[in-house]
Amino acid sequence: MLPLDDPLNNHLLAALSADEYARFSPQLERVPLPLGHVLYESGHELRHVYFPTDSIVSLLYVMLDGASAEVAVVGNEGIIGIALFMGGETMPNRAVVQSAGHAYRLPGQLLKQVFNNSIGLQHLLLRYTQALLTQMAQTAVCNRHHSLDQQLCRWLLLSRDRLSSDELLMTQELIANMLGVRREGVTEAAGKLQEAGLIRYQRGHITVLDRAGLEARACECYAVVKLEYDRLLPELSTA
Amino acid sequence: MLPLDDPLNNHLLAALSADEYARFSPQLERVPLPLGHVLYESGHELRHVYFPTDSIVSLLYVMLDGASAEVAVVGNEGIIGIALFMGGETMPNRAVVQSAGHAYRLPGQLLKQVFNNSIGLQHLLLRYTQALLTQMAQTAVCNRHHSLDQQLCRWLLLSRDRLSSDELLMTQELIANMLGVRREGVTEAAGKLQEAGLIRYQRGHITVLDRAGLEARACECYAVVKLEYDRLLPELSTA
DNA sequence: CGCACTATGAGCGTTAGCGTACAGAACTTT
DNA sequence: AAAGTTCTGTACGCTAACGCTCATAGTGCG
Structure with a gap:
C-alpha cells in the first residue's frame, strides 16, 4: 500500500x-483540491497539468445561459490538461473539482517537452486520450437515450471507481449540476435507489451499499466506458 | 479549383x-462511398484510414436495443480512423456514410509509420483529434439541453459546411437515426424550418435557403464547434 | 398507365423531466 | 439554546418528445 x-x-x-518519472518527479508539486475549485476556465491558457490522486475532477461545459453539463470525469486514472500535448493549448471546457482531495501538478512546458521526446509517454497519453474520447461519446449517447435513474447509477459508479471508498461526499445539488438536470430530479432518483437498498443518502453523504445492484440498474454506458479504459490502459487497472 | x-x-x-504527401500519394486509393455504407463496425480492427473528399461520414454509437445516436461527423476536413494513431486500434463506434461521395483511403500501417516519424503529421492529426473531441463534448451538451429544432439546425449546418453545395440528399428517417430521435419529430421540426423559409424539403432533397437564418435558430453548439475547428486547424478553413 | 414502394404529414394518448413553490430536517454559528 | 443556513423531500401544472396508427403524396418500375 x-x-x-x-x-x-x-x-x-x-x-x-523510471526515466520518464525521473524527469518529472523533481517538479511534481502536491496541491490540495477543495470541492468546487476551478482548475481551468473555458478557453484559458493551461499553465499546469494535474494528476489527481485522491480527488475527482469534472470536465464541464457551461452554456451562455449558465446551464451546464459534464462531458467527462477524471480521477486518479487520468490527467487534466490534455490540450497541452494535443496542441490546442486550450479547451472550451471548465475543469472543476467534484470530490475534494489532492493532485500533483506539473508545469505544462515540461510535460510538452517530455511528450515530444518520449515515445513511451506519447503512447500512454494518447491511449488515455482515446479512452477519454470514448467517455465523451458515451456521455452524448447516454444524454440522448437514457433515463435520469440510469444516468445517476452510471455517474455514481464512475465516481465510486475513481475513489477508494464507498463513501462519496456530494450534495444532490452538485450531482444535478454535473448531470445537467434539476436538483429535484436527483432527489427523486436517489430516493428510488435508496428504497431499493442500493445506496444510503444523508445530507451530502452517499454510501454505496450494493455495487452490483447499481451496475444492473445502470445503462450499458457505464460498462462500455469501463471496458474501454481497461482495454486501452491495462497497466492501470482501475478496479 | x-x-x-x-x-x-x-x-x-x-x-x-510535400514530403509527407509524397509518402502517402502512391498508396492513396480513391473509393466510392455509397449512402449507408459502413466503413467500420464497432470494435473491429481498422485496416485503412479514410480521407473524405465529397462525402460525409457519421460516427454513430449503436446501443444493444438498436437505438443509435451520432457522436460526431467527419467530412472533407477530417479523417476516419483516428484510433490507429491514438494507439487503441479500435473504437466502440460505427462509421457510416451519411452523404454519398468519395474518399481516399490509406493502409493503416503506413499512416502509423509516418505518424511516428513525422512531427508535422503528428501535430496536425492531434490537433484534428482535439477538434473532434470538442465536437463530441458539444454533442453531449446539446443532447442534454437543446430542443429538437435547435439540434436539427445545428446538424444541417454541420452537414452543409462539409459539402460544397446547398443541396443535401437525405431523408428525414436518416436524420432521425443520426440525431437519435423519432422520424416524426424531424418531420415536425423540418416543417417549421420550411415554413420559416430557411430550407426547402422535398422527398430526400433538402435545400438550404437561408444559412444565416439557420445559424440564428441553432443553439450555440454549432458556433462553438465551428470556432474550435477554425482555431485548431486554420490551414483548413472549412468555410 | 397503373401498381408498389417509400417518404412525408398528421392525430392521437402517454410520459419523463421541467419550473416553481414551499415545508421539514439537519447541520453551523453565535 | 436559538437563530440562521444549507440540504432534502413533496406537490402541481406544463411541455417536449415519445410510441403508435393511419392517410397522403411523390417516384420508379413493370
Whole structure:
C-alpha cells in the first residue's frame, strides 16, 4: 500500500518508465483540491497539468445561459490538461473539482517537452486520450437515450471507481449540476435507489451499499466506458 | 479549383508537407462511398484510414436495443480512423456514410509509420483529434439541453459546411437515426424550418435557403464547434 | 398507365423531466 | 439554546418528445 501522498497513487504517473518519472518527479508539486475549485476556465491558457490522486475532477461545459453539463470525469486514472500535448493549448471546457482531495501538478512546458521526446509517454497519453474520447461519446449517447435513474447509477459508479471508498461526499445539488438536470430530479432518483437498498443518502453523504445492484440498474454506458479504459490502459487497472 | 477527384480536396491531405504527401500519394486509393455504407463496425480492427473528399461520414454509437445516436461527423476536413494513431486500434463506434461521395483511403500501417516519424503529421492529426473531441463534448451538451429544432439546425449546418453545395440528399428517417430521435419529430421540426423559409424539403432533397437564418435558430453548439475547428486547424478553413 | 414502394404529414394518448413553490430536517454559528 | 443556513423531500401544472396508427403524396418500375 502506497502512502496517501505518494504521486504514484495516480495510475498514469505509476505507469511511467523510471526515466520518464525521473524527469518529472523533481517538479511534481502536491496541491490540495477543495470541492468546487476551478482548475481551468473555458478557453484559458493551461499553465499546469494535474494528476489527481485522491480527488475527482469534472470536465464541464457551461452554456451562455449558465446551464451546464459534464462531458467527462477524471480521477486518479487520468490527467487534466490534455490540450497541452494535443496542441490546442486550450479547451472550451471548465475543469472543476467534484470530490475534494489532492493532485500533483506539473508545469505544462515540461510535460510538452517530455511528450515530444518520449515515445513511451506519447503512447500512454494518447491511449488515455482515446479512452477519454470514448467517455465523451458515451456521455452524448447516454444524454440522448437514457433515463435520469440510469444516468445517476452510471455517474455514481464512475465516481465510486475513481475513489477508494464507498463513501462519496456530494450534495444532490452538485450531482444535478454535473448531470445537467434539476436538483429535484436527483432527489427523486436517489430516493428510488435508496428504497431499493442500493445506496444510503444523508445530507451530502452517499454510501454505496450494493455495487452490483447499481451496475444492473445502470445503462450499458457505464460498462462500455469501463471496458474501454481497461482495454486501452491495462497497466492501470482501475478496479 | 481542384478537379473533383483530387485527393487534395480533403483538407488534411492538403495541409501535409510535400514530403509527407509524397509518402502517402502512391498508396492513396480513391473509393466510392455509397449512402449507408459502413466503413467500420464497432470494435473491429481498422485496416485503412479514410480521407473524405465529397462525402460525409457519421460516427454513430449503436446501443444493444438498436437505438443509435451520432457522436460526431467527419467530412472533407477530417479523417476516419483516428484510433490507429491514438494507439487503441479500435473504437466502440460505427462509421457510416451519411452523404454519398468519395474518399481516399490509406493502409493503416503506413499512416502509423509516418505518424511516428513525422512531427508535422503528428501535430496536425492531434490537433484534428482535439477538434473532434470538442465536437463530441458539444454533442453531449446539446443532447442534454437543446430542443429538437435547435439540434436539427445545428446538424444541417454541420452537414452543409462539409459539402460544397446547398443541396443535401437525405431523408428525414436518416436524420432521425443520426440525431437519435423519432422520424416524426424531424418531420415536425423540418416543417417549421420550411415554413420559416430557411430550407426547402422535398422527398430526400433538402435545400438550404437561408444559412444565416439557420445559424440564428441553432443553439450555440454549432458556433462553438465551428470556432474550435477554425482555431485548431486554420490551414483548413472549412468555410 | 397503373401498381408498389417509400417518404412525408398528421392525430392521437402517454410520459419523463421541467419550473416553481414551499415545508421539514439537519447541520453551523453565535 | 436559538437563530440562521444549507440540504432534502413533496406537490402541481406544463411541455417536449415519445410510441403508435393511419392517410397522403411523390417516384420508379413493370
